[in-house]
Amino acid sequence: MVKLFNKEAVEEIRKAIRKWENEVVPLWLRRIPERMEEFTTLSEIPVKRVYTPADIEDFDHTEKLGLPGTYPYTRGIHATMYRARVWTMRMFSGYGGPEETNKRLKFLIEHGETGLSLAFDYPTLIGLDPDDPMAEGEVGIVGVSVPSIVDMEIIFDKINMGKVTTNMTINPPAPILLSFYVAVAEKQGVPYDKIGGTTQNDPLKEFIAQKSYVFPPEPAVKIGMDLIEWSVKNIPKWNPISISGYHIREAGSDAVQEIAFTIADGIEYVRQLIARGLDVDVFAPRLSFFWDSHINFFEEVAKFRAARRMWAKIMREWFGAKKSRSMWMRFHTQTAGCSLTAQQPWNNIVRTAYEALAAVLGGTQSLHTNSFDEPFRVPSEFAAKIALRTQQILAYETGVADVIDPLGGSYYVEWLTDEIEERAWKYIDRIERMGGMLEAVKKGYPQKEVIDTSYRFQKEVEENKRFIVGVNIFADKDVEEIRKVPLLEFRQEEIERRQKERIRKVRAMRNEQHWKRALDKLRRSAERGENVMPYILNAVKAYATLGEIMNTLKEVYGVYVEPPLY
Amino acid sequence: MSSPHSTKIKRRYKVLVAKLGIDGHDRGAKVIARALKDAGFDVVYTGIRQSPEQVVYAALQEDVDVIGVSILSGAHMHHMKRLIAKLKEADAMDIPVVLGGTIPVVDVDELKSIGVKEIFLPGTSLKEIVEKVRELAEEKRKKEEDLTSL
Numbered sequence: 001m002v003k004l005f006n007k008e009a010v011e012e013i014r015k016a017i018r019k020w021e022n023e024v025v026p027l028w029l030r031r032i033p034e035r036m037e038e039f040t041t042l043s044e045i046p047v048k049r050v051y052t053p054a055d056i057e058d059f060d061h062t063e064k065l066g067l068p069g070t071y072p073y074t075r076g077i078h079a080t081m082y083r084a085r086v087w088t089m090r091m092f093s094g095y096g097g098p099e100e101t102n103k104r105l106k107f108l109i110e111h112g113e114t115g116l117s118l119a120f121d122y123p124t125l126i127g128l129d130p131d132d133p134m135a136e137g138e139v140g141i142v143g144v145s146v147p148s149i150v151d152m153e154i155i156f157d158k159i160n161m162g163k164v165t166t167n168m169t170i171n172p173p174a175p176i177l178l179s180f181y182v183a184v185a186e187k188q189g190v191p192y193d194k195i196g197g198t199t200q201n202d203p204l205k206e207f208i209a210q211k212s213y214v215f216p217p218e219p220a221v222k223i224g225m226d227l228i229e230w231s232v233k234n235i236p237k238w239n240p241i242s243i244s245g246y247h248i249r250e251a252g253s254d255a256v257q258e259i260a261f262t263i264a265d266g267i268e269y270v271r272q273l274i275a276r277g278l279d280v281d282v283f284a285p286r287l288s289f290f291w292d293s294h295i296n297f298f299e300e301v302a303k304f305r306a307a308r309r310m311w312a313k314i315m316r317e318w319f320g321a322k323k324s325r326s327m328w329m330r331f332h333t334q335t336a337g338c339s340l341t342a343q344q345p346w347n348n349i350v351r352t353a354y355e356a357l358a359a360v361l362g363g364t365q366s367l368h369t370n371s372f373d374e375p376f377r378v379p380s381e382f383a384a385k386i387a388l389r390t391q392q393i394l395a396y397e398t399g400v401a402d403v404i405d406p407l408g409g410s411y412y413v414e415w416l417t418d419e420i421e422e423r424a425w426k427y428i429d430r431i432e433r434m435g436g437m438l439e440a441v442k443k444g445y446p447q448k449e450v451i452d453t454s455y456r457f458q459k460e461v462e463e464n465k466r467f468i469v470g471v472n473i474f475a476d477k478d479v480e481e482i483r484k485v486p487l488l489e490f491r492q493e494e495i496e497r498r499q500k501e502r503i504r505k506v507r508a509m510r511n512e513q514h515w516k517r518a519l520d521k522l523r524r525s526a527e528r529g530e531n532v533m534p535y536i537l538n539a540v541k542a543y544a545t546l547g548e549i550m551n552t553l554k555e556v557y558g559v560y561v562e563p564p565l566y
Numbered sequence: 567m568s569s570p571h572s573t574k575i576k577r578r579y580k581v582l583v584a585k586l587g588i589d590g591h592d593r594g595a596k597v598i599a600r601a602l603k604d605a606g607f608d609v610v611y612t613g614i615r616q617s618p619e620q621v622v623y624a625a626l627q628e629d630v631d632v633i634g635v636s637i638l639s640g641a642h643m644h645h646m647k648r649l650i651a652k653l654k655e656a657d658a659m660d661i662p663v664v665l666g667g668t669i670p671v672v673d674v675d676e677l678k679s680i681g682v683k684e685i686f687l688p689g690t691s692l693k694e695i696v697e698k699v700r701e702l703a704e705e706k707r708k709k710e711e712d713l714t715s716l
Contacts, residue, residue, distance in 0.1 A: 122588045122639055126615075134617070137644030138588055211590025211614055252593050338593075342671075342688035375688050376670045377640060451596050458597050462692055471689045482671050564613035566583075566596040566603075 004061050005053040013054045025049070042296040042457075042466075043254035045419055051411035059414065064309075068404045072312040074305050074417070075405035076363040077328040082401035088366035089391045090115035090167060090332065094144035095378040095488070096495045097502075098154035101144040105159060107381060111388055115366055116197075117167040118155070119143035119378070120177075125212040127173040129547030130499035139496035142378060143169075147499070147546040148506045152180035153187070162190035166197035167242070167332065167366075172214035174201040175227045176549050179537040182235065198239035198288060198332075201227050204265040204437055205244050208446045209251035211562070214550065217441055219557035223532060225272050230533035232283045239288040241269065242332060248446075249292035250338045252454020255299050256420055258292060259307040260427035261437070261446045263314065267428070268437040270319055280319050284326035293359040294336040295351060301407055302416035304331075304362025310421055333359035334368040340375050344470035345485050348372035353390050360400055361407055367391055373485050380488040444565065451566060503545055510543035518542035519552050526556040579703040580608040582630040584621045586649060589639035590614050594666060598634065601692040602699065618649040622656050630661060631703035637667040643676065650681045660709065662702040666690070 039047050053059075066072055069079030078084070091108050093116075094101045105116055120143040123135035129147045130139045139145050146152055161184065170177045178199050185195050203220035206213040213220060224241065231240035245262035253261065266287065273283050291307070293300050311329035315321040335355035340348045349372045356369050369387040371379030379387070395401050407413045434440045441447070460466040467473040518539040525535045532553070539549055583599040585592060592614055599611045610628045612621065625633050637645060646665060653659050665677065666686035674685050684698050 122641075126588060128588075134588055134615075137641045137648075138639055141640040142589070211592060250593070252597075342668075375668060377668075451600075454593050455597050455600050458601075458692060468689075472691075479671055487670065487672075562613055564611045566599040566609075566611045 001060055002062070003057075004059040005057055010054050010057045013052050017052065017054065041255070041299040041416075042294060043256045043299060043420070043423075045256075045299070045416070045423070047412075047416075051415050053411060055411055055415045056418065064414070064418075065408060071316070071324070071327065072309040073328060074309045075408050077308070077330060077365075081363065081404045082360070082395070083404070086395040086401050087360065087364055087391075088115040088165075089113050089388060089395075090117045090366045090368055091384060091388055092117045092119050092167075092169065092334065092368045093379075093384065094119035095121075095142075096140040096490050097145055097499055098151040100140075100490065100495070102155050102157050102159070104381070104384075105155070108384065108388065109159070109164075111385060112392060113388060115165050115167065116159075117368060118146075118169065120168075120170055121145045122212075123147070124173070124177075124546065125170065127176070127214055127546055127550030129503050129545050130496060131503055132547055137492075137496075139492070139499050140490075141492060145495070145499045146177065146180065147503050149180045149183050149540050149543065150502065150506050151499075152177075152184045156184055156188070160190075161185040161188050162194045164196075167200075168197065169200045171200055171203060171206050171210070171212055172220060172223070173546055173550060174199045175223060175533050175536045176540065176546055178227060178231070178238075179533075179540040182537060183541050192235050193237060195235045196237040198242050199227065199231075200242045200244060200290070202241055202244045202265065202290075204268060204441055205247055205262070207441045207560075207562070208261060208450060209247035209253075210244075213560050213562075214554070215557045216560045217438060220560070221268070221272060221438060223553070223557075225269065225276065226531040226533045228269070228273060228283060228286070229276060229278065229531060232278070232286050236286075239286055239330075241286075242288050242290045243269065244290040246290050246292045246334055248450060249294065249336070251450050252338075252457060253450045254453050254457075255294065255296070255303045256423045257427065257446075257449055257453060259303055259310070259420070260424040260431075261449075262289065263307065263310055263424065264428050264431045264437040264440070266311070267314060267318070270315075271436065274319070280315070280321050281323045281326050284315055284319070284321050285323060285328070288365075289329055289331035291331055291333045291359075291364070292336050293333050293355040293362070293364075295339045295355060297354060297358050298407075298413055298416060299420070300355070300358035301361045302413055302420050304333075304359070304364065305405075305408075305413075305417045306421040306424065307331075308363070309417075310424065330365050332366040332368070333362070333364040335359070335370045337370055337374060340370060340372070341468060341470050342375040342482060343479075344476060344481060345372050345375065346481075347470055348375070349386060349390070352387060353394075356390055356394055357400065360394055361405075363405060373487060376485065377487050380486055382486060444563070447565070506543055506545065514542040515539075515544055519544055519548060522549065523552050523556060526553060578606060578608045579632070579700065579707075580610070580628060580630045581632045581634055581699060581703070582610050582612065582621070582625050582628060583634045583636065584612045584616055584624070585614040585637075586616050586618065586621055586635050586645045587637055587639050587641050588615050589637065589641075591638035591667075592636075594638070595636040598636070598666065598692065598695060601696055602634075605696045605700070607699070607703075618645065618652040621649060622652045622658060625653075625661055626656060626658060631706050632699050633661055633663045634699065635663060635665045637665065637669075640668065642667060642669055643673060646677060646682055647680055660706060662706060664699065664702065666695070
């Protein structure tokens with residue numbers, strides 16, 4: 001316990017500040033008043049004119065920072081960080097049918113992308129086959145349609161699944177999509193211990209944000225934990241969960257709520273897995289996180305650092321983790337979709353670049369940069385390429401990847417990191433008192449908090465307390481610029497028809513008896529409360545479709561309907 | 567104020583905020599529902615994953631003055647065509663329909679041509695939306711009054 005600043009030094013700084021505030025600052029204020037009465041971050045944290053050692057006077061280097069790759073990992077989880085290998089450039093992509101997506105993935109790989117990330121369409125996200133009446137008009141729009149093992153096979157045509165890692169943003173149907181993936185990898189001859197990637201599989205945040213929930217909270221969590229348990233035992237390189245703050249932030253939370261609610265989700269999962277009799281050091285190294293990188297630059301950098309420190313403390317002190325890997329908060333980051341504007345869309349390239357820089361200075365393991373055309377549609381090749389190049393410029397031109405945590409030691413950033421951590425702990429304490437996040441979600445607590453914050457933010461924009469260039473400041477009257485954006489064109493009706501035909505063919509060609517038996521076994525395993533994962537893998541190999549497997553599970557677990565609160 | 571109607575208590579304008587289709591992006595719908603409520607409207611929010619049939623049913627059941635639809639899935643053209651068709655079937659085209667979400671400006675003309683009264687593009691202020699909804703509700707009430715005074 002050695003403090004970085006001695007008492008006399010801090011006292012002297014305090015004296016200097018008082019003198020400056022009394023004698024120097026007023027002269028300047030008289031000349032030009034400050035732009036605002038109070039400056040705050042996006043999370044409404046008031047920030048001062050300047051920060052000095054007096055703001056972090058008790059700063060203990062060992063306790064707060066350590067060194068890169070050492071507890072509490074504030075400065076990064078690896079000792080060499082991007083000096084060894086830059087972050088993984090993982091562009092979230094997918095649209096239309098599996099053919100279009102296969103082509104897009106190959107395009108991105110060809111241009112230097114280093115990890116794959118699949119975006120699914122809405123029917124797939126909530127587990128509907130393309131010929132389900134509810135899926136009509138939605139097939140292939142916001143992502144790729146993957147209702148069967150056959151579609152997955154086409155997506156990975158001539159892509160070696162033993163060489164790439166793939167993120168799949170999928171939640172209630174995660175065990176099904178993972179089974180498609182594993183079964184296709186097996187067909188390619190890839191051994192289980194070479195299958196790498198991530199399933200999002202974060203059921204609790206579905207109720208707080210994203211809203212692609214299907215099952216009620218308790219069975220939703222149960223199925224998610226089944227996947228994790230199966231994965232750590234069978235496909236050791238897989239990240240079975242990506243505990244996600246991204247959607248919570250996009251739904252309107254602030255940075256503090258984003259990390260607080262997400263870490264609270266993580267705590268719930270760790271407890272659930274320990275209750276299954278799993279050793280924390282067996283599964284904890286496979287847990288991963290997913291953050292938003294928003295536009296308030298320093299707050300974002302501080303957020304990443306605070307979250308990393310908190311998770312290390314929780315894993316070591318609450319759950320007795322021994323392995324350092326169990327304490328690592330490994331995370332993917334996506335720049336903030338909600339910060340993009342339809343007005344003056346080219347400005348989005350600049351926003352995304354700043355947000356990407358914050359993520360890199362925050363020590364992310366992988367990064368998706370949004371394309372400037374995303375307020376309108378799934379990105380065009382042109383726009384996706386600029387977004388990827390934005391990362392490559394950061395990594396290879398700017399030098400920001402050469403020194404680890406270069407903002408560490410900034411009085412402001414260290415103060416803000418502490419402040420965000422302290423505020424996040426308050427939320428976590430409250431959630432703990434409610435009995436943990438599963439209970440808090442059932443009570444609607446985080447849902448309500450997110451709605452309140454998003455409304456408050458919108459009011460601030462309306463009242464010109466927050467500025468968005470092109471929207472409430474420097475706006476153009478003429479919208480012709482928007483018409484000039486070359487949007488991705490594809491024939492949705494045709495893709496929908498093709499996907500419907502294919503799923504019917506799959507149903508027609510399979511062995512009826514195998515298929516029926518596999519679904520019956522799945523139903524019985526779910527009724528008995530067993531881990532459903534092996535039965536789902538068995539069912540997809542018998543060509544059961546996404547919708548059929550989901551319906552079987554719905555019969556056992558029921559479906560969730562959200563109370564329409566606003 | 568001498569009209570016989572002035573003694574009657576005026577019902578507050580009522581708006582249905584509906585999430586049509588299966589996308590879960592409900593931030594905008596909820597912010598707008600709250601803004602309308604704060605502006606003195608009665609607001610009914612449907613929750614997510616609504617079919618056109620459900621939206622029409624809710625609109626008639628709740629006797630709303632305006633239907634506000636929010637879609638962020640890109641499937642707006644498909645869903646709005648079906649919604650308008652269902653409204654016609656129910657002889658309920660007197661209820662004005664407005665739409666917000668990730669709607670590209672290039673789709674505005676076609677949406678208007680099928681009968682969507684107003685499209686709120688991304689970045690539209692709450693104030694504008696509230697004013698337009700009020701205007702449409704007023705128009706609808708006025709038409710009703712004109713009919714009843716015949």
